[in-house]
Amino acid sequence: MTAAKTNLRPELWVDKYSDYLFNYTISRVNDRDLAKDLVAETFLAGLKSIDKFKGDATEKTWLVAILKHKIIDFYRKKNSKKGKAEVRMNYVNSDDQQGDWLEERVQNDDPNADQNLENSELGSAIYDCIELLNPQHAAVFKMKNILEYDNEVICNELGISTSNLWVSIHRAKKQLADCLGSNWF
Amino acid sequence: MKNEENIPKSCLKVGHYIDKDQYNETSFWESLHLQLHIINCQRCKQYNKMSQKLTNLLNKTKLNALQKKEKEELKNRLKF
Secondary structure, three states: OOHHHHHHOHHHHHHHHHHHHHHHHHHHHHHHHHHHHHHHHHHHHHHOHHHOOOOOOHHHHHHHHHHHHHHHHHHHHHHHHHHHHHHHOOOOOOOOOOHHHHHHHOOOOOOOHHHHHHHHHHHHHHHHOOOOOHHHHHHHHHHHHOOOOOOOHHHHHHHOOHHHHHHHHHHHHHHHHHHHHHHHO | OOOHHHHHHHHHHHHHHHHOEEEEEEOHHHHHHHHHHHOOOHHHHHHHHHHHHOOOOOHHHHOOOHHHHHHHHHHHHHHH
């Protein structure tokens, strides 16, 4: 096995990267089941392409690149169906109807696109910082702030006391604030 | 918890209340104690401000994560 291959740890991918990839995807496809499918397909594609991993990028960057292609492919297939319908349509070019026909056909159902993009980037930045936390602190932080579990559930799930929970939250917050720095604060 | 920075006990306690406050989990007395303490304590005032900013950022981004069950299903799909 080459050195590059030994750097890949597929058995850890779900635990290490699934939340990050899922969060990345769902902000772009807005469908939970679809997002899960795309993440699963990414991991499966990664498994099939293990031999092609050169080690130039990190494991995570490599998986994100695969995911991006999966998302693009999804939209390409979705829009190709629309495209075929458009070819059949007749656009009446009269003096009353000025403007670019393609722009008018593209549905703008997301007037907040710029803000959504910024939020998505912030989300990825937060996840990058969560990854640097102690695993227990990260788990507590995610369960409390993202999954919004009750304290009792978190404590049972992780086998910790309420006091440990708050210590983890405190440490996680301080480290996240340092990590996010002046870019986002 | 080790007090590596030699933070006064009162500030450690208030830091804890500040954390709880972000989730509206403080009691009336804890909340009052917090508000009175940060009038004169710059360290805790700063921490309170930072905590609020972080909460606002998290609310803004609306992060998503997989439930434990969903991760197990994912692992099954990958046969791990």
